[in-house]
Amino acid sequence: MAEHLLSAKTEDLLTKEYHASVLFCDIRGFTALSEQLTASEMMAVVDTYHRAMEAIFAKHGGIALDYQGDAEMVIFGAPQTSDSHALQAVRAAVEMQMELDRLREQWILEGKPCFEMGVGICTGSISLGMVGGAVRKQYTAIGDVANTAARLQGLSVELSSPVLVAESTYKEIINEVWAAPLRKVSLKGKKQSVMVYRINGLKDEERRMRVLKVEPDN
DSSP states (O other): OOHHHHTOOGGGGSOEEEEEEEEEEEEETHHHHHHHSOHHHHHHHHHHHHHHHHHHHHHTTEEEEEEETTEEEEEESSSSOOTTHHHHHHHHHHHHHHHHHHHHHHHHHTTOOOOEEEEEEEEEEEEEEEEEOSSOEEEEEESHHHHHHHHHHHHTTTTTOSEEEEHHHHHHHTTTEEEEEEEEEOOTTOSSOEEEEEEEEETTSSSOOOOOOOOOOO
């Protein structure tokens, strides 16, 4: 978690509602990868990955709220508000994929197995605050936006797209990105289908992100 959250006053961590963007990222093929490495080797790879990714989303104003082994939940636009949090999240996602390309090249030279990463992003109203009991509390984001981002990340395999965003995010960055509309999808727990867009790159950069095919985690 970011240092300013660790040092924040109690009143600053009370539950509040924000308009923000949530990014979920997840290693693909994690189970298969763990079968090829020892526990200590796997820990080293995952640690290298998390450190590299955290540096990128921190650079773009994102805060990691939760680590779940091979997955991360990152929020942009809260608790420090921003008018460009959707674009910040997408910029981070594109750079994260490019950094993973670099890491893969390094791991190949070292004779280590490689993996892909799926990313889902959604924008909207979300509650941010402390949850938990007397023994353990956690500062986290709760709401439909977080759930949708997580579901979109899970669809990256089915839709063969490394970065997927909801329409709510796309509307805020439409003039800033190279994107392709895919289709409306039904997400678990949601009554209405969600229009999904694949991010291919940023318009202020000459090169587009390589469209990666991610493999399912068996």
